[in-house]
Amino acid sequence: MQALRAAGCEPKDVGGAFCCGQPAYNSGFAKEARRVAKPTLRAVSKASSGDCVVASGSCAAMMSHYWPELFAGTPQAAEARRVAERTKELTVYVSSRLESEPVNDAPQAESAAEVHPPLAEEPVVIHDACHALRGLGAAEATRRALAASGRRYVNPPGSERCCGFGGLFSVKMPDVSVAMADEKLDLLASTGCETVVSCDLSCLVHLEGRAGRRGLALRFEHAASLLEGIGPGAGK
Amino acid sequence: MASTTATEAATLNSFNTRARQALRDERLRDAVARSTDLLGSRRVEALSELANADELRDAAAAIRSASVSRLRSLLDEWSDNFTALGGTVHWARDAAEATGAIAEIVAASPAGPGAVVAKGKSMASEEIHLNEVLASAGADVIETDLGEFIIQLAGEAPSHIIAPALHKDRFQIADLFTADSGQAVSAEIHEEAAYARDRLRRAFLDAGVGITGVNFAVASTGSICLVENEGNGRMCSSLPSVHVAIMGMERIVADLAELDVMLNLLARSATGQALTVYTNLITGPRRDGEADGPENLHVVVLDGGRSAALHSQYSSALSCIRCGACLNVCPVYRQVGGHVYESVYSGPIGAVLTPILRPDDPSARELPEASSLCGACTEACPVQIPLHDLLLKLRLERAPESATATRRWGFRLWSLAWSLPLVRHISRVLTRLGLRCTRVLRRLPSRGWPGAWNKCRDLPRAR
Amino acid sequence: MNAHNPKSAFLTRLPEGEATQPPPTPVAQYVSDRKGTQAFIAAWGALGGTSQIASAAEAAVAVKTYSRGRGDILASPGAVEGLVPDLTWPDCGRQAAAAAGVGVVRAEAAAQATGSVIIRSDTNLGRSVSLLPPACVFVIDESTIMESLGAYLRRLSALPSQLVAVTGPSRSADIESTLVIGVHGPGEVHALIIR
Numbered sequence: 001m002q003a004l005r006a007a008g009c010e011p012k013d014v015g016g017a018f019c020c021g022q023p024a025y026n027s028g029f030a031k032e033a034r035r036v037a038k039p040t041l042r043a044v045s046k047a048s049s050g051d052c053v054v055a056s057g058s059c060a061a062m063m064s065h066y067w068p069e070l071f072a073g074t075p076q077a078a079e080a081r082r083v084a085e086r087t088k089e090l091t092v093y094v095s096s097r098l099e100s101e102p103v104n105d106a107p108q109a110e111s112a113a114e115v116h117p118p119l120a121e122e123p124v125v126i127h128d129a130c131h132a133l134r135g136l137g138a139a140e141a142t143r144r145a146l147a148a149s150g151r152r153y154v155n156p157p158g159s160e161r162c163c164g165f166g167g168l169f170s171v172k173m174p175d176v177s178v179a180m181a182d183e184k185l186d187l188l189a190s191t192g193c194e195t196v197v198s199c200d201l202s203c204l205v206h207l208e209g210r211a212g213r214r215g216l217a218l219r220f221e222h223a224a225s226l227l228e229g230i231g232p233g234a235g236k
Numbered sequence: 237m238a239s240t241t242a243t244e245a246a247t248l249n250s251f252n253t254r255a256r257q258a259l260r261d262e263r264l265r266d267a268v269a270r271s272t273d274l275l276g277s278r279r280v281e282a283l284s285e286l287a288n289a290d291e292l293r294d295a296a297a298a299i300r301s302a303s304v305s306r307l308r309s310l311l312d313e314w315s316d317n318f319t320a321l322g323g324t325v326h327w328a329r330d331a332a333e334a335t336g337a338i339a340e341i342v343a344a345s346p347a348g349p350g351a352v353v354a355k356g357k358s359m360a361s362e363e364i365h366l367n368e369v370l371a372s373a374g375a376d377v378i379e380t381d382l383g384e385f386i387i388q389l390a391g392e393a394p395s396h397i398i399a400p401a402l403h404k405d406r407f408q409i410a411d412l413f414t415a416d417s418g419q420a421v422s423a424e425i426h427e428e429a430a431y432a433r434d435r436l437r438r439a440f441l442d443a444g445v446g447i448t449g450v451n452f453a454v455a456s457t458g459s460i461c462l463v464e465n466e467g468n469g470r471m472c473s474s475l476p477s478v479h480v481a482i483m484g485m486e487r488i489v490a491d492l493a494e495l496d497v498m499l500n501l502l503a504r505s506a507t508g509q510a511l512t513v514y515t516n517l518i519t520g521p522r523r524d525g526e527a528d529g530p531e532n533l534h535v536v537v538l539d540g541g542r543s544a545a546l547h548s549q550y551s552s553a554l555s556c557i558r559c560g561a562c563l564n565v566c567p568v569y570r571q572v573g574g575h576v577y578e579s580v581y582s583g584p585i586g587a588v589l590t591p592i593l594r595p596d597d598p599s600a601r602e603l604p605e606a607s608s609l610c611g612a613c614t615e616a617c618p619v620q621i622p623l624h625d626l627l628l629k630l631r632l633e634r635a636p637e638s639a640t641a642t643r644r645w646g647f648r649l650w651s652l653a654w655s656l657p658l659v660r661h662i663s664r665v666l667t668r669l670g671l672r673c674t675r676v677l678r679r680l681p682s683r684g685w686p687g688a689w690n691k692c693r694d695l696p697r698a699r
Numbered sequence: 700m701n702a703h704n705p706k707s708a709f710l711t712r713l714p715e716g717e718a719t720q721p722p723p724t725p726v727a728q729y730v731s732d733r734k735g736t737q738a739f740i741a742a743w744g745a746l747g748g749t750s751q752i753a754s755a756a757e758a759a760v761a762v763k764t765y766s767r768g769r770g771d772i773l774a775s776p777g778a779v780e781g782l783v784p785d786l787t788w789p790d791c792g793r794q795a796a797a798a799a800g801v802g803v804v805r806a807e808a809a810a811q812a813t814g815s816v817i818i819r820s821d822t823n824l825g826r827s828v829s830l831l832p833p834a835c836v837f838v839i840d841e842s843t844i845m846e847s848l849g850a851y852l853r854r855l856s857a858l859p860s861q862l863v864a865v866t867g868p869s870r871s872a873d874i875e876s877t878l879v880i881g882v883h884g885p886g887e888v889h890a891l892i893i894r
Contacts, residue, residue, distance in 0.1 A: 018660050024647050026609060026628065028635025032651035039655065130610035162567040166608025171685035173606065175256050178692045179571045180608070209693030271876045287728035298722035306716030315706060327709035382882055383873035401873055409874055429871065429879040436883065441797060457858055467830065467869040467884025474826040474861070475793075493724040496849035500727040507872070510742075510813040511848065514884065515864040523860050527789030528825035543712045 003227035004053060007094045011053065016043030022062040025070060026167045034070055041067070045079050052087045055224050057132030057200035058167070060089040065135055089132055091199045091223050095141035098148050123152035124226070125193035127184070127207065129200030130162050142199050142223055149227050154191045158184070165206035181210040189216060199223040251576065251602050258572040264403050268573045271402045276564040278508020279616070285510065286500065296501050297620035299494045300555035303486070304546065310455045310488045311537065317458025321520030323533045331364035334538050338366060338447070338480055339373045341534055345478045347444025350374045354439050356462075356469040357381040358449030359397065359558055360482040360538050362580040363593070366447070377447075378439045380468035382432050389416055395574030395582065397560035398506050403573055436468065446472030450483035450535065451557070452498060456491040459519040460535060463502065463512040470514055479521075479530035485537045486554040498557065505559040505618040541593035549633075550592050550626055555619045556585055562613035562623055568606055577603060584613035584623045591630055601638060604630040642684075671696060727849055729812040736892060739844050742814030743890055746867030747880060750890035752841070755780060758893055762803055762836055765889055769834050770800020775823040778803045779838055779891075788828045802832040802885065807862075808843040808851050809890070815848050815866040816890060821859040829865070834887035837865070841892050 004011040017040045021033030044052050054060040064087040071080035088096075126146070132138035146153050164170065164180025171177075185207060188196050196218055198204050208220040258264060283289045303310060315325045326341075328334035343349040353375045355361070367377045367388070379388040383401035387394060389412040394400030401409070410423035413431050421431045448469050452461040460481055462469050473479045489495050503509040522529030545551060563569050563583030574582035578599060579590040587603040594600045604627045613623040636644070653659045682690050689695075733741055740750045753761045759782040766772045773796050774784035786799050796802075808817045816837045820826050829835050845851060848864045869884030880886045 016657075018664075019654060024651060026631070027643070027647065028628075028631030028633070028639070029644075029647040029651075030632050031636070032647040035651040036654045039657070039660070130608070130612070134611040134615055160612065161570075162608050162610035162612065164567065164608060166610065168685070169605070169608045171688040173252055173255065173568075174688040174691065175252060175259055176568055176571050176606075177608070179259050180567050181693075183571075205696040206693065209689070209696060212694035213692055267875070274876050285730050287730050288725060291725050292727055295723050295725050299724070302719060302722045305714070305719070308710050308713040308716055311713070312706075312710060325706065327705045329709060329712070380883070381873070382871045382879075386873065399873060399876070402876075404874075406875055425874045425877050426879060428874055429882055433882055437797075440883075441793070459858060465869070466871045466882040468882075470826065470830050470863065471883055474830060490721065492852040492855060493849075494722070496727070496847075496852050497724050499848065509866070511815055511864060511866040513866050513868070513870055515815075515848065515866070517858065517862040518860065519858040519862070520860050522825075523821070526820055526825045526860060528793070528827045529820060529860055537709070539709065539712070546714055 003090065003094060003224045006228050007097045009097065012048055014043050014047040014052070016040070016046075018043075020059045020062040020067075021070065022058060022066075023167055025062065025066060026169075030070060034074065037067065037070065038076065041071070041076055041080055041083060044083050050086070051093065052083060053090055053093045054087060055090045055199075055222065056202065057089055057129040057136065057138060057198075058202055060087055061131035061135040063087040089136045089138050089141075089199060091132075091145045091227070092136055092138050092141040094227055095144040095148075098144060122195065123154050123193055124195040124197045124221070125154045125156050125188050125191045126159070127156070127163065127188065127196050127198040127203060128159050129198055129203045132199050133160065138199055145227055146197070146223065151226050153197065154193055156187045156191050158187045163203050163207055165203050167202070170206055177206075178210060181207055182214070185211055185214070185216060185218070189218060195219045195221055197221050197223050197226060250599070251606060254576040254578070255572045258576050263405060264573050265571065267403060267405065269570055271396070271399055272564040272570055275399070275507060275560070276616075279505055279561055279564065282504035282508040282510060286504070292497055292500055293618055293620065295497050296618055297555065299489060299497055300557070300619045301552065303488055303490065303494075304551055304554045307486060307488065307546070310490060311485065314453050314455040314458055314488060315537075317455070318453075318460075318520070318535065319458075321458050323458070323520055323535060326534060326536045328536050329539045331538075331540055334364045334482065334536050334540070335366055335369040337536055338482070339369060341478065341480055342370060342375050342445050343373070345444050345532075350376065351444030352439060352442045353377045353445045353447060354380050354436075354443035354468075354472045354476060355384075356446070356448035356464065356472040357384050357400070358447065358482050359580060360449055360484045360540075361447065362394065363484075363540055364482075364538065366482070375445075378436070380436045380439065380472060381464075382429065382466060385432055385436065386412060389413070393575065393580070396563060397558050397581065397583075397585075399560070403575065440468075440471040440475050443472070443476040445478045445480060446474075446476040446530065447480045447482065448472050450481045450487055451502065452495055453483060453488040453535070454490075454492060454495055454517075455488055457519055459517050461495060461499075462516040462518065463499070463514065464516070465507075465509075465513045467514060470516060473516060473518060474529055477530055478532045478534070480534045480536060481518075482536045482538060485539055485542055487557075501618040502557055502559055505561040505616075541595070544595070545592045548592070549629055550588070552621050553585070553588050553592055553626055555621050556589065557619060559618060561616040561618060565612040565616045567608065567610060567612065577606070579603070584627070585621075588621075588623055588626045588630065591634075601634060604634075726853075727812070727847060729847070731812065733811075735811065736841055736844055738811035739809050739814060740890070740892075742811060743816075743867070744814075746814050748814065748867055748888045748890060750892060752892045752894055754894050758782070758838065758891060761891055762801075765836060765891075766801040766834075769887075770832075771798070772801050772803060773799035773828055773832055774803035775805065775825075775828045778805045778823070789824055793827065793831075796827050797831045799832045800834060802828040802830070802835045804829045804835065804837060806837040806839045806843070808845055809837075809839045810846065810848045810851065810864070811844055812847040813864075813866055815864040816888075817848065817851055817862065817864050819859040820861040826861055826863075829863075830884055833881060833885055834889070835885040836889045836891050838891045838893060841894050844892075
């Protein structure tokens with residue numbers, strides 16, 4: 001919410017929104033996914049007819065890509081299509097706001113190197129979440145939004161590779177999932193950064209859980225918490 | 237139903253069991269990561285040499301889906317043209333018909349049922365387990381692609397569509413070659429290749445029958461196109477007096493212009509080459525005035541579950557041109573390699589194709605679960621097969637009947653509970669509370685999915 | 700259709716398919732700063748092929764010079780005017796051909812974008828000459844060097860029993876992803892471009 005306010009928006013909390021149904025849907029249980037997603041769909045479409053900003057890449061992808069399919073042939077079909085069109089991932093949304101309405105002093109930097117002066121001296125390393133990266137085109141947006149917030153960032157090697165969360169994949173095939181996380185963590189740590197930033201909370205929970213168990217000194221932050229520095233105060 | 241669910245539970249465990257074994261094999265994981273990184277980066281580089289790569293990819297996707305949707309007329313046209321040139325077509329609805337037809341061809345060849353059969357790389361032949369059938373009929377079948385030769389000696393299955401022996405290192409290969417020759421073959425890669433060249437050259441010259449796969453059939457000309465790097469495909473299709481090519485029935489294009497589009501993408505996507513070393517376009521058997529080439533040319537067209545897939549929501553999987561690009565970018569394949577899939581086709585395309593082509597095989601049913609649905613495969617596919625969406629569709633179609641009872645009831649109860657506002661509220665409060673007591677929760681004994689998380693990962697902390 | 704006919708029995712299982720517009724078949728555009736013969740030589744060379752430009756009168760000598768130290772010359776009749784090869788295909792027979800050191804064949808065309816040489820089974824009385832010896836000379840008329848294999852395929856009217864686009868020496872990377880040259884086909888390939 002603060003990130004959105006910092007970007008000059010007046011967000012409204014959707015009280016009844018709870019779960020998009022993805023865990024059940026990705027496991028093959030469409031009926032159950034619909035049942036869980038329906039109250040969220042209702043709440044979102046009742047709350048406002050404006051953009052629906054979601055702070056989790058995979059939830060945003062579920063709502064914008066799969067809800068129309070999930071609700072197809074039900075009384076909520078049209079509603080789901082409308083909400084899908086309005087759903088935006090947070091960093092994509094913030095970054096699009098930056099384009100249309102440059103925020104006061106925030107630098108319009110294309111790359112981290114051009115950002116001046118950095119808000120925090122220590123650069124962060126970005127973890128691209130797959131859904132955000134491939135489904136929503138958030139890779140550019142996350143970087144632009146971070147740059148605008150005055151934060152320096154680093155791209156890790158193998159940045160396009162999945163961290164191994166994959167929802168229930170992480171518990172159905174835990175060994176493969178953890179092997180994927182380990183490789184990802186090693187690549188993130190190889191950058192020398194101490195803070196990992198992503199626009200997907202679920203990737204972060206997975207990576208943080210594994211890093212904690214391995215005793216790695218990495219911190220994990222959702223991009224939203226860094227974007228709070230965006231706006232009039234950025235860069236000071 | 238009870239037996240199905242029990243089987244599903246057992247097989248899911250078995251994928252995990254096999255994966256655990258593969259994960260312990262550091263040598264295997266290094267080899268897979270190294271090879272797939274190399275192939276993957278070469279693919280990107282090779283595609284960048286095309287000024288209109290995106291346009292070609294769109295066209296290739298359109299060409300393949302158009303072919304798949306009008307297979308009946310394309311196959312009809314192709315077979316009329318091919319037959320008019322003097323070729324013989326064998327229509328095989330399943331593996332038994334295909335292997336039966338080929339065994340008959342071998343038996344009727346001048347060298348008879350005990351013929352030396354020189355075989356080029358063919359995924360379709362792996363599907364029908366051709367070698368076992370021919371060997372039991374007395375033929376001496378020898379794989380001539382270097383990678384296939386290695387795994388034939390090892391008695392294993394290919395672990396990658398285009399790099400079948402990717403999982404073997406040169407020391408293991410030296411042992412296999414030494415055992416094959418009865419003389420020491422050193423673990424020097426060039427010497428190993430030289431050994432294979434000499435050994436297989438004899439087989440080519442002795443072979444009574446050559447067997448290859450088919451990359452594309454061309455309907456308008458009655459041709460078959462075969463691409464390869466080593467020259468063994470040329471040998472198999474040129475030297476023996478009988479050449480048999482096995483083709484999955486969907487591997488067809490309308491004309492040479494369509495073939496050109498596909499050739500521009502196939503090798504680039506597979507190995508990062510602009511074209512493979514040999515692009516063979518074969519149009520009928522030897523003709524008058526030619527001193528070599530097979531007198532008899534046969535093509536076995538294999539259905540093998542494909543026609544059923546055509547009528548399903550998975551028909552786009554038949555667009556596949558077997559380039560292996562999806563394997564090279566798959567993070568799951570990267571960790572465990574190809575054998576864990578226990579299927580001719582591994583990686584994302586294997587997880588899609590295997591359950592489609594073998595709907596009754598319980599061990600194929602778990603494969604769609606072997607994906608984090610990250611979408612890297614879909615992004616890499618040169619013919620734009622929506623692989624991760626197909627994996628999801630397979631789960632959606634099959635999970636409600638075939639999942640374990642625990643899982644079905646779990647999702648049902650969970651969804652019913654979370655459709656109640658009060659329960660959602662309580663869940664929220666409990667989650668907040670739980671996030672503050674992870675130290676305690678972590679100590680609690682846990683089984684199933686929570687246990688799977690807890691075993692090697694910490695619980696989330698409060699933010 | 701007759702149900703006892705295996706072809707009809709097979710095809711009737713397939714959907715009829717709608718009559719759709721044929722899909723587009725764009726021509727590949729290649730990123731390259733070179734054109735013509737030099738482009739071909741560069742692409743062929745990058746794959747490990749060697750080349751040389753000669754006049755028709757110099758061709759026979761060029762083949763002899765290239766073959767020195769490589770063993771017997773096996774040529775298809777008329778591959779190079781004035782050349783007297785050690786072995787002539789197909790009279791020499793397959794065993795002798797397999798023991799030759801250098802094969803000499805006439806190429807139909809060459810493609811500059813990919814560094815490919817196009818050979819046909821009808822012009823070389825078959826397929827063995829360019830396949831069995833460890834080295835191969837492709838005699839290319841410079842005027843037949845064109846942009847791509849696609850350009851050749853698109854203007855083709857009649858196909859021989861075998862048409863091969865040869866793109867470099869035989870190779871394999873099946874052992875530890877390490878490139879090995881000359882696995883089954885010729886490991887040395889030479890383009891003799893006739894001006």
